[in-house]
Amino acid sequence: MKIVALIAALGACATTPATEPYAWDLPPGFPTPRVPADNPMSDDKVTLGRALFNDTRLSGNGTQSCASCHLAELAFTDGRTTAIGSTGAIGRHNSMSLTNVAYNSSQTWADPTVIDLEAQALVPLFGISPVELGITEDVLLSRMRASYADDLAAAFPDDADPITVTNVARAIASFERTLISGSSRFDRHQLAPQEQRGLSLFESERLGCRSCHGGFNFTVATGDRIQMFNTALYDPYPAHDRGLAEITQITADIGRFKPPTLRNIALTAPYMHDGSLATLDEVIDTYASGGRASTSPYRSPLVTGFMLTPDEKADLVAFLGALTNE
Ligand code: HEC
Ligand code: HEC
Incomplete structure (x- = not known):
């Protein structure tokens, strides 16, 4: 079986290494999410992305992570009227659910130019109006070098220098694409x-x-x-x-x-x-x-x-x- 699959994969594309396709865990009837060609899904990226999403070292002053405003138990929202950033800045918008974000045609409330999750992730990291995580690229990269060098190398094995802002965003986006939700009572045809x-x-x-x-x-x-x-x-x-x-x-x-x-x-x-x-x-x-x-x-x-x-x-x-x- 394995050998047959390997030959089939090699035949399909002789120049790229034969890797197992990512095993999505999709509910019945859900399409496979769109994934940017330069950021294919992998288990290593998802694992790293989950850790980064929850790590307060992603904020300048170490007080907030993505998860501070996107709490898993609230379907990745925060229960607030509008969000409060790591420096106390009050934003104008309600934190959005990350349920099934992989399927969104655009990200955030009203910006049609933010399409990919990779691009969206840079906004809370570096955005200044409002300040959310309030970190700079230099600080982020030095923290990544200190704490995530091995994980980034494992997740991006083909990169000469895997410690980049782009790869941080790619790993977080890969994790977010796994936040798929499709087993409600509605989906299971169990409505009262x-x-x-x-x-x-x-x-x-x-x-x-x-x-x-x-x-x-x-x-x-x-x-x-x-x-x-x-x-x-x-x-x-x-x-x-x-x-x-x-x-x-x-x-x-x-x-x-x-x-x-x-x-x-x-x-x-x-x-x-x-x-x-x-x-x-x-x-x-x-x-x-x-x-x-x-x-x-x-x-x-x-x-x-x-x-x-x-x-x-x-x-x-x-x-x-x-x-x-x-
Ligand atoms: C014209 C399109 C349109 C129709 C029709 C519509 N909605 Fe909406 N719905 C929206 C938009 C746009 C928003 C976000 C609006 C905003 O925040 O300004 C929204 C927001 C919501 C929200 C809040 C979502 C959140 O995460 O905060 C709920 C709940 C909702 N709609 C339910 C319904 C229900 C129930 C109906 C039918 C009675 C309905 N909508 C009809 C477009 C629509
Ligand atoms: C201070 C609170 C806060 C933090 C921290 C934060 N977010 Fe958000 N998030 C928001 C708010 C508010 C919005 C709505 C933004 C808007 O439309 O203005 C949002 C929107 C999003 C969306 C768009 C979802 C959709 O359905 O369109 C994604 C994806 C997202 N955030 C991911 C992240 C990631 C990844 C991080 C960490 C790198 C992060 N957020 C950190 C508050 C936050």
């Missing part, structure tokens, strides 16, 4: 009657949730479809937080944000890009009224408002709770 009723509401034309939260990952912002919508939370949106328009400078893009996955959503309160809705009940009430700023001319035509009885609302919340990975 109330959750089943909630699913029917979720899928109904009347509520329209599926237009933006459809598909296997409960968001249309998947694969190569970059999608952002204005859900009329504000009109006008605050000058310091205008969504996609900050990048495109197009008026029609004001207030447009990415629809996050709804998987594990019961674990990730508070909600929305600025954490301004405390509970799923509040989120549903807001959609039912057509947005907090329902008369906004920038509101997506897909946000229409609807009537919902208290029982129906409870059914919908119950369904969202059945999207939690077990």
Whole structure:
């Protein structure tokens, strides 16, 4: 068996060494995540990436790691309204869940230029507005040389000098791509009657949730479809937080944000890009009224408002709770 596989691999590509393809652990129906050609998955990178993700030496003052704002037990969010960085700087945005990030068409709330997880990882490390991990390249590299030289060499065996910022980002991204979640009660076809009723509401034309939260990952912002919508939370949106328009400078893009996955959503309160809705009940009430700023001319035509009885609302919340990975 092994020899046959080796010959097949050599035949397919005679110039690269024959390595076993990475063994993804994917739920039924989930596609294989897109991986940049220059950062193929490997167990060594994932192991290293997990350690780096949890290591407070990745912040300048040693107080925070990625995991400080992305806690595994909260589906990799932090329970705060908006994030607080290692130096105490308060950010404007709610920490995002890393559930199924490998499938996102773009990363973060409203930046269509950050596509790959490798590029995203540099933002919390070196970003200054706001300061999150607040480290410099020089300090990061000297700490890597002191503590991770062997691990980086093992994870990047073809590199003459594996101790680079790029490789740190590559290892972290490889770990993040393994954060795949697809074994909720919904996936196992074990919905209770109330959750089943909630699913029917979720899928109904009347509520329209599926237009933006459809598909296997409960968001249309998947694969190569970059999608952002204005859900009329504000009109006008605050000058310091205008969504996609900050990048495109197009008026029609004001207030447009990415629809996050709804998987594990019961674990990730508070909600929305600025954490301004405390509970799923509040989120549903807001959609039912057509947005907090329902008369906004920038509101997506897909946000229409609807009537919902208290029982129906409870059914919908119950369904969202059945999207939690077990
Ligand atoms: C101080 C808190 C904080 C720290 C530390 C932090 N993050 Fe985040 N993370 C956030 C916030 C806030 C956002 C939303 C950013 C935005 O849109 O402005 C985010 C967004 C993300 C996203 C985008 C997810 C999506 O669905 O689009 C990824 C991926 C991510 N962070 C990974 C990391 C990694 C990797 C690290 C460590 C290198 C890290 N984060 C450190 C707070 C933090
Ligand atoms: C027009 C597209 C659209 C429709 C329709 C829509 N959503 Fe959303 N949803 C979004 C966007 C965009 C966000 C993020 C908005 C923001 O933060 O400003 C979001 C955020 C959410 C959040 C919070 C996610 C988080 O991680 O904070 C939940 C929960 C949610 N939607 C549920 C629903 C439900 C339930 C419905 C149907 C009643 C629905 N959505 C209909 C686009 C949509």
